[in-house]
Amino acid sequence: MSVELKRSGAPLGHEIRGVDIATGVSDADFAQIENALNEYGVVFIRDQHLSPEQHIAFSRRFGELESYPVGKFILPGHNEILVVSNIMEDGKPIGLVDAGRNWHSDMTFVEKPPRCSLLYSLEVPHQGGRAIGDTQFVSTSAAWDGLPDDMKQRLAQLKALNSFRTYSGKKSDGREDDGKAMPDVVHPLVRTHPFSGRKCLYLSESVTVKIGDLDESGTASLIAQLIGHITRPEYSYRHNWRVGDLVIWDNCSSMHKAVFDYALPLRRRMHRTTVSGTRPY
Ligand code: SIN
16 A cells, blocks of 8 residues: 555645555555654545544554543543544533634643644534534644744743643533643743654643733733734645544644534534643753
């Protein structure tokens, strides 16, 4: 089998073709997938048929797996899989309903945030004959490259405080208890990609609560300015899901946001694995 890259036209969001994960991916093919992820930040593979075990085993080739702090949405029997879904069973959500409502990189609120995440689609909502419930992605490395030099110099000096407690306090799904014990963490606002060496803007809406010595409103306005820049169309890719897609994103060189344009009875169900990372620098 030989791996082919079909480019999206954006800096990220390229399709990898010629891979059937369930029947096995050679080391040489895996190296090409991993290199593409390191270089572009978001890649995807369509038409996969993955059991939870196969999803976990493929994800482990990128590194150790983590459990999401919201233990109640873990797939029963599979600690490594977070269920992302709007489906209710017996009056209770089977998954994290509002994952990705804001622009974010996964788990910026931990000391060693995840290297990458692998989201596999099992049910995709449709309306008027087209899939809805897309995920938007942006390249934080391309966005960094596009900043003027004086802005780069200013931002490169800054540290940002990231708080799961603040974030969970803003949620409506009872996440507060899970977050209470998690201390706030400080990360550089501009981090270096551990594999490519590229500089990347590093923040998450609702999680990054203080930047440098700015007060609350100064922080909020810098975040709004940065998000406005990062989400410019030239740094963006929007994934329109099909059942069987596996989208892999790098949590240093990309950010993402889910589009909530669907509601029950339209069902959306995804499984996410999260690969451990290193302390940002
Ligand atoms: C996530 O942010 O992990 C999920 C994104 C999505 O559901 O599209």
